[in-house]
Amino acid sequence: xxxxxxxxxxxxxxxxxxxxxxxxxxxxxxxxxxxxxxxxxxxxxxxxxxxxxxxxxxxxxxxxxxxxxxxxxxxxxxxxxxxxxxxxxxxxxxxxxxxxxxxxxxxxxxxxxx
Amino acid sequence: xxxxxxxxxxxxxxxxxxxxxxxxxxxxxxxxxxxxxxxxxxxxxxxxxxxxxxxxxxxxxxxxxxxxxxxxxxxxxxxxxxxxxxxxxxxxxxxxxxxxxxxxxxxxxxxxxxx
Numbered sequence: 236x237x238x239x240x241x242x243x244x245x246x247x248x249x250x251x252x253x254x255x256x257x258x259x260x261x262x263x264x265x266x267x268x269x270x271x272x273x274x275x276x277x278x279x280x281x282x283x284x285x286x287x288x289x290x291x292x293x294x295x296x297x298x299x300x301x302x303x304x305x306x307x308x309x310x311x312x313x314x315x316x317x318x319x320x321x322x323x324x325x326x327x328x329x330x331x332x333x334x335x336x337x338x339x340x341x342x343x344x345x346x347x348x349x
Numbered sequence: 350x351x352x353x354x355x356x357x358x359x360x361x362x363x364x365x366x367x368x369x370x371x372x373x374x375x376x377x378x379x380x381x382x383x384x385x386x387x388x389x390x391x392x393x394x395x396x397x398x399x400x401x402x403x404x405x406x407x408x409x410x411x412x413x414x415x416x417x418x419x420x421x422x423x424x425x426x427x428x429x430x431x432x433x434x435x436x437x438x439x440x441x442x443x444x445x446x447x448x449x450x451x452x453x454x455x456x457x458x459x460x461x462x463x464x
Contacts, residue, residue: 244389269452278353278439278455279392325391336407337453339391 237262239340247346254313258326268309269327321347353456362430370425372440380443381423385436
């Protein structure tokens with residue numbers, strides 16, 4: 236069985252300050268992990284993914300995430316927030332072999348103030 | 350490429366009515382998926398398809414039906430709409446997986462309200 240816990244439902248930052256969105260996972264298998272972003276009234280877009288290669292994963296728009304097996308975590312970070320980063324972020328887990336079904340976290344809404 | 354397209358964008362149904370949500374992808378992906386997103390929740394898988402003529406249930410299939418007659422199209426049918434089916438519906442597709450971890454590409458969603 237697989238599950239994802241996003242530890243914060245809302246995160247508020249000021250423009251130019253660092254972003255940290257926290258995600259813990261549980262998986263009976265070697266996992267693939269993803270972060271997706273959803274801007275208002277839009278579909279989901281892949282930010283980055285981990286599939287058992289390098290543990291530090293770089294994604295689009297300056298985001299990165301680190302896979303920590305000992306902590307079962309996959310936190311998303313960005314050094315400096317931009318107003319356009321305001322959106323809903325979903326942490327997602329799946330198996331990294333065979334057919335994948337995605338298991339979504341409940342989402343973290345990132346608010347960026349000027 | 351248009352990617353994944355969904356129609357309609359918005360729809361209001363009365364209880365007991367039926368409708369079909371359309372989904373088309375032009376990326377020649379084998380795998381297609383339907384999800385629903387309820388407020389404050391992550392996406393839940395309704396049905397998925399691994400190729401034309403092959404479909405299977407996801408986590409929350411009750412009240413829905415699907416078909417996959419072509420690679421491109423994966424319509425979702427709601428029979429006897431109920432208020433519990435008020436949600437945002439997303440269609441997605443991905444390339445066939447050899448080892449897992451393939452990116453799913455999402456459509457813009459259909460916002461459905463059942464009154």
